[in-house]
Amino acid sequence: MGTPSQALDYDTDMQTIRDYVQSVVETQTKIATSYTAALDNFQTTVLTASPADAKPDLLGAVLKSGLKSIEKVAVSAVKASSGADLGPLVDMLQAVSDEIDRAAKAAQNYAVGEWIKSVRTSIANSYTHGQTGEDLRKLLTDQYTQNDEASRGGYIAGLQNELSAMQTVGAPKAEAIEVVLYTAWINQYFNSDCIDGSGIININFDANGKPGSAQVVAPLGDKIAAALNTAMDGAKVSTLMDLDVVKKVCKDDACACFEGNNTVRKSVLDDNTQAFLANPDTWSQFKRFPT
Numbered sequence: 001m002g003t004p005s006q007a008l009d010y011d012t013d014m015q016t017i018r019d020y021v022q023s024v025v026e027t028q029t030k031i032a033t034s035y036t037a038a039l040d041n042f043q044t045t046v047l048t049a050s051p052a053d054a055k056p057d058l059l060g061a062v063l064k065s066g067l068k069s070i071e072k073v074a075v076s077a078v079k080a081s082s083g084a085d086l087g088p089l090v091d092m093l094q095a096v097s098d099e100i101d102r103a104a105k106a107a108q109n110y111a112v113g114e115w116i117k118s119v120r121t122s123i124a125n126s127y128t129h130g131q132t133g134e135d136l137r138k139l140l141t142d143q144y145t146q147n148d149e150a151s152r153g154g155y156i157a158g159l160q161n162e163l164s165a166m167q168t169v170g171a172p173k174a175e176a177i178e179v180v181l182y183t184a185w186i187n188q189y190f191n192s193d194c195i196d197g198s199g200i201i202n203i204n205f206d207a208n209g210k211p212g213s214a215q216v217v218a219p220l221g222d223k224i225a226a227a228l229n230t231a232m233d234g235a236k237v238s239t240l241m242d243l244d245v246v247k248k249v250c251k252d253d254a255c256a257c258f259e260g261n262n263t264v265r266k267s268v269l270d271d272n273t274q275a276f277l278a279n280p281d282t283w284s285q286f287k288r289f290p291t
Helices: 004-008 010-046 056-082 087-106 112-127 134-146 149-166 174-188 221-231 271-277
Strands: 200-205 211-217 246-251 254-258 264-266
Touching (some): 010 087, 010 112, 010 134, 010 149, 010 174, 056 087, 056 112, 056 149, 056 174, 134 149, 211 221, 246 271, 254 271
Parallel strands (some): 200 246
Antiparallel strands (some): 200 211, 254 264
16 A cells, blocks of 8 residues: 555656546446446347337336346446445446436337337447546545645555455446346246246246246247347356246146245146256256247
8 A cells, every 4th residue: 555655745646646537537437338238138138129018118117127237247246345445437327227217218109120220329438438537536636635635544544445345346248147137037027927927037847857848938038038048148047947037847747936046936746747847957958948
């Protein structure tokens, strides 16, 4: 962290501020790049959704789920371990959330692809094209100079702690964000009926316990399933049962339901069948949707 004389040296302190700003800009850009790449693929997948199926409030909730996944992985964990505030990243995610709200309000009469494109373009323009962080540098420099000499060392020490924490932030892979978007899409259509309803994954085994079919029961189910098949490897999701959605799992005509975290939502009467349906070895037979 340096000696007190170094902390009070103006040139050294200004370099700390520049290093911090550079780290912020680089991290924001990495996050924005991952998120916009995920939005690009998500947009392609749901492009043909009808206005009835892809209402702006529903899509807004789905897009925000991607932001929440970024905050959980890239920000909250680092904040908890370091005690750092990471304010610029929190502000960035809030700004993107606000942009989603703005786009959703403006999109009442637009096709789904147009307003997702609007969100993606706005984010790209703000965080991945030529952002220098000059405003942040000026703000931090002003705050620094407003402190007296006795307080500047503490200010820089706090900034150095923030810098150390910022340098450990890693943006989630685009595929991981995609999986969150697709599972959020499915969850938005869950109507609390895990047997005959929608917003679930339906996994089927025959009477002998051999794997049969698996489907996404939601609008554009086949496209969502295909997109998940493509993204799950990069997101390190091993099986369909690892997806955070309600699953209906059947052996012949006996079906059990599981929550997103795979706790039992509805069991079957036969203990042997229930044991088969709830066995991770059974689940491992469906790593992806059959094509």
